[in-house]
Amino acid sequence: MDLEFLSALAAPAESKVVLVVLDGVGGLAGEDGETSLEAARSPNLDEVAREGVCGFHDPVAPGITPGSGPAHIGLFGYDPIRYVIGRGVLDTAGTDFVFQAGDLAARLNFATLAADGTIADRRAGRIPDEEGRRVVGKLQQVGEIDGVQVLVQHVKEYRAAAVFRGRKLDGRLCDSDPQKTGLAPLEVAPLEERPGEEARDAARLANAFIARSREILAGEPKANFVMMRGFDVYEPLPDFCALYKWRAVAVAAYPMYKGVSRLAGMRVIEEGQSTQEEEFDLVERELPEADFVFLHIKKTDSAGEDGDFDKKVSVIEHFDTLLPRLLALKPDVLCITGDHSTPCRLKSHSWHPVPLCIRAPATARRDACGAFGETAFLQGGLGRVHSTEVLPLLLAHAGRLMKYGA
Amino acid sequence: MDLEFLSALAAPAESKVVLVVLDGVGGLAGEDGETSLEAARSPNLDEVAREGVCGFHDPVAPGITPGSGPAHIGLFGYDPIRYVIGRGVLDTAGTDFVFQAGDLAARLNFATLAADGTIADRRAGRIPDEEGRRVVGKLQQVGEIDGVQVLVQHVKEYRAAAVFRGRKLDGRLCDSDPQKTGLAPLEVAPLEERPGEEARDAARLANAFIARSREILAGEPKANFVMMRGFDVYEPLPDFCALYKWRAVAVAAYPMYKGVSRLAGMRVIEEGQSTQEEEFDLVERELPEADFVFLHIKKTDSAGEDGDFDKKVSVIEHFDTLLPRLLALKPDVLCITGDHSTPCRLKSHSWHPVPLCIRAPATARRDACGAFGETAFLQGGLGRVHSTEVLPLLLAHAGRLMKYGA
Numbered sequence: 001m002d003l004e005f006l007s008a009l010a011a012p013a014e015s016k017v018v019l020v021v022l023d024g025v026g027g028l029a030g031e032d033g034e035t036s037l038e039a040a041r042s043p044n045l046d047e048v049a050r051e052g053v054c055g056f057h058d059p060v061a062p063g064i065t066p067g068s069g070p071a072h073i074g075l076f077g078y079d080p081i082r083y084v085i086g087r088g089v090l091d092t093a094g095t096d097f098v099f100q101a102g103d104l105a106a107r108l109n110f111a112t113l114a115a116d117g118t119i120a121d122r123r124a125g126r127i128p129d130e131e132g133r134r135v136v137g138k139l140q141q142v143g144e145i146d147g148v149q150v151l152v153q154h155v156k157e158y159r160a161a162a163v164f165r166g167r168k169l170d171g172r173l174c175d176s177d178p179q180k181t182g183l184a185p186l187e188v189a190p191l192e193e194r195p196g197e198e199a200r201d202a203a204r205l206a207n208a209f210i211a212r213s214r215e216i217l218a219g220e221p222k223a224n225f226v227m228m229r230g231f232d233v234y235e236p237l238p239d240f241c242a243l244y245k246w247r248a249v250a251v252a253a254y255p256m257y258k259g260v261s262r263l264a265g266m267r268v269i270e271e272g273q274s275t276q277e278e279e280f281d282l283v284e285r286e287l288p289e290a291d292f293v294f295l296h297i298k299k300t301d302s303a304g305e306d307g308d309f310d311k312k313v314s315v316i317e318h319f320d321t322l323l324p325r326l327l328a329l330k331p332d333v334l335c336i337t338g339d340h341s342t343p344c345r346l347k348s349h350s351w352h353p354v355p356l357c358i359r360a361p362a363t364a365r366r367d368a369c370g371a372f373g374e375t376a377f378l379q380g381g382l383g384r385v386h387s388t389e390v391l392p393l394l395l396a397h398a399g400r401l402m403k404y405g406a
Numbered sequence: 407m408d409l410e411f412l413s414a415l416a417a418p419a420e421s422k423v424v425l426v427v428l429d430g431v432g433g434l435a436g437e438d439g440e441t442s443l444e445a446a447r448s449p450n451l452d453e454v455a456r457e458g459v460c461g462f463h464d465p466v467a468p469g470i471t472p473g474s475g476p477a478h479i480g481l482f483g484y485d486p487i488r489y490v491i492g493r494g495v496l497d498t499a500g501t502d503f504v505f506q507a508g509d510l511a512a513r514l515n516f517a518t519l520a521a522d523g524t525i526a527d528r529r530a531g532r533i534p535d536e537e538g539r540r541v542v543g544k545l546q547q548v549g550e551i552d553g554v555q556v557l558v559q560h561v562k563e564y565r566a567a568a569v570f571r572g573r574k575l576d577g578r579l580c581d582s583d584p585q586k587t588g589l590a591p592l593e594v595a596p597l598e599e600r601p602g603e604e605a606r607d608a609a610r611l612a613n614a615f616i617a618r619s620r621e622i623l624a625g626e627p628k629a630n631f632v633m634m635r636g637f638d639v640y641e642p643l644p645d646f647c648a649l650y651k652w653r654a655v656a657v658a659a660y661p662m663y664k665g666v667s668r669l670a671g672m673r674v675i676e677e678g679q680s681t682q683e684e685e686f687d688l689v690e691r692e693l694p695e696a697d698f699v700f701l702h703i704k705k706t707d708s709a710g711e712d713g714d715f716d717k718k719v720s721v722i723e724h725f726d727t728l729l730p731r732l733l734a735l736k737p738d739v740l741c742i743t744g745d746h747s748t749p750c751r752l753k754s755h756s757w758h759p760v761p762l763c764i765r766a767p768a769t770a771r772r773d774a775c776g777a778f779g780e781t782a783f784l785q786g787g788l789g790r791v792h793s794t795e796v797l798p799l800l801l802a803h804a805g806r807l808m809k810y811g812a
Binding site: 067068 | 407408411415771772773786790791797800801802808809811812
């Protein structure tokens with residue numbers, strides 16, 4: 001849906017919306033013929049399904065498996081094909097770095113270069129955060145190259161980000177990481193066959209930065225080199241709070257999900273929140289002063305990626321025990337869904353439609369779904385919608401969209 | 407879905423995909439309240455439905471009845487509204503004629519012209535293939551008109567094709583066939599009110615060709631004239647094999663379906679294959695060296711067009727008895743669907759959603775469908791997709807699409 005069209009209909013209201021993303025919650029049946037959602041003892045989720053309207057969403061399109069970036073972008077209402085967020089920007093957005101439009105960002109991996117000029121360790125011995133911060137500090141002395149400002153930001157352990165600011169640059173560049181030890185690092189070069197000056201300029205800057213870093217890090221025993229990946233120019237998303245005229249808050253334990261929320265313009269709660277309980281504490285604290293709270297639960301996806309069916313079941317069951325705390329807040333609209341499916345059988349994200357439930361006591365047209373799960377939701381009243389249609393549905397159920405036309 | 411977007415995600419894999427099109431298989435309930443699919447005793451199809459994920463596809467859009475060209479084009483992943491294949495090109499593609507981009511093609515019908523200049527027989531007495539080939543041979547002496555190469559290709563009996571090559575021409579021209587005997591043939595003229603030079607040029611060439619043919623065929627007792635229909639400029643489709651990085655083979659008994667597969671860039675098995683058994687033989691022979699096999703079964707549609715409910719049932723039952731041969735090949739993905747519906751009651755193609763089943767033991771999210779038929783599939787897990795979404799789903803279930811975005 002066109003964002004301008006939707007935004008023009010959005011109007012402030014007193015209602016409150018909570019969007020819970022159980023990351024990768026959709027699944028495939030295990031040996032017993034049930035998915036993790038179906039196998040979980042989850043009386044509270046089942047009750048929400050009974051009270052709400054259920055169905056599925058396609059994160060990008062039928063058959064397309066999304067990364068976490070596009071999957072969340074879609075749920076936040078942005079066309080995930082039109083609004084592309086590359087790895088460099090997505091990773092860096094998970095830190096407190098503040099982007100400016102046109103910044104060229106890349107992931108920076110510290111590595112160990114052998115005397116013969118080949119990569120001996122692609123992760124510099126997995127140096128800890130403290131070491132990572134120290135060597136990032138050394139690289140910050142680069143300051144600028146050829147009139148372009150160079151900002152270096154630590155992300156985690158051996159991972160950092162480099163941002164080039166001050167000139168129009170093209171991010172369509174190859175990575176310098178050869179992906180294997182024993183090989184020499186690659187030159188950064190434009191991806192296009194006939195690159196424009198902005199891509200050639202960007203490649204020159206990246207290679208110059210790598211060379212300068214090598215000089216600066218020469219004395220380091222482990223992190224004596226950097227590799228660059230995932231080049232990407234930052235273009236701001238239309239602001240989620242301005243578009244829908246509401247105060248939106250994100251509660252997420254993992255940096256990437258904080259990052260994508262920050263890119264959308266939500267207020268991100270920065271403090272520690274590593275358990276579901278801690279995240280629920282924050283939702284309880286923040287909802288009174290917010291109109292929209294996005295709550296991200298990571299561990300359903302981690303269990304799916306590990307192929308650990310029982311673990312995925314137990315994360316869902318744990319969430320279920322906490323769910324009454326959300327219901328006690330009496331949000332006008334509670335949406336529980338995933339960003340994509342992560343079937344344990346596939347041990348990866350997948351394209352399968354994602355279970356979606358909207359509980360809105362005053363406005364939802366209830367259906368006959370009596371349980372929260374993939375098979376039950378085939379009978380649901382929402383049918384199968386596109387991820388970008390979820391947000392308009394939440395706004396509508398919250399009385400936050402005006403009538404279109406006379 | 408944008409083809410470039412999809413192609414960029416496509417990656418080679420070891421998996422094999424079989425797409426079976428039971429032409430016109432969708433139907434409406436007969437007197438007993440069952441469609442042909444439902445009335446058929448088809449235990450193997452039912453088992454495939456039980457094991458797979460089911461639903462429907464819309465060939466073009468709800469309410470739109472497709473011809474065979476657009477219906478197949480959609481299943482092959484091309485937007486059937488954007489990629490238009492006219493009758494002239496589609497018919498000719500069923501022969502061994504090799505098109506070049508920009509060719510202007512038209513159907514050519516041999517006819518009998520009376521002494522008074524009116525059409526006495528629009529099909530020249532339905533001359534047999536041999537006669538048709540002979541008079542096509544005579545027309546090939548035209549060679550060129552006004553610097554444009556003129557190629558004449560026999561199609562079947564009194565039907566042939568004319569192709570103009572060598573200059574940019576516009577195919578938006580009216581037919582010369584008056585559609586009734588006793589009337590004079592029409593002048594070929596541009597369809598547009600204000601035609602460009604390329605359409606006026608094309609009309610002049612077509613009329614000149616008709617006049618030259620009349621001279622050449624003057625002594626023929628039956629085929630002493632040609633009429634031209636379905637003018638169309640050939641624009642190549644993006645190549646199906648290159649787009650999806652796989653080896654695609656088409657097995658079809660009828661020329662038109664070979665033609666549309668050839669236009670997509672599939673390798674078309676040319677040899678005789680008039681029965682379902684012969685087609686299954688060829689699938690068994692070709693699948694080991696292919697990644698994708700398209701199997702086209704025509705007679706479901708013919709029975710529908712004839713309004714012969716029992717015949718349609720028996721074609722389906724016959725297919726069902728052969729189906730275990732396909733299952734024995736253990737394709738990673740087996741899709742059974744139609745290109746459109748052809749309800750016996752309507753005796754024609756229709757717009758009704760087409761039953762669709764994807765059996766992929768490793769990757770499909772099963773649903774509760776226990777039978778292969780229109781009513782059962784309403785409970786299916788695929789819901790209702792667009793025809794162009796079928797191919798991405800097959801690629802996904804075959805592990806042939808990479809993740810989109812970080």
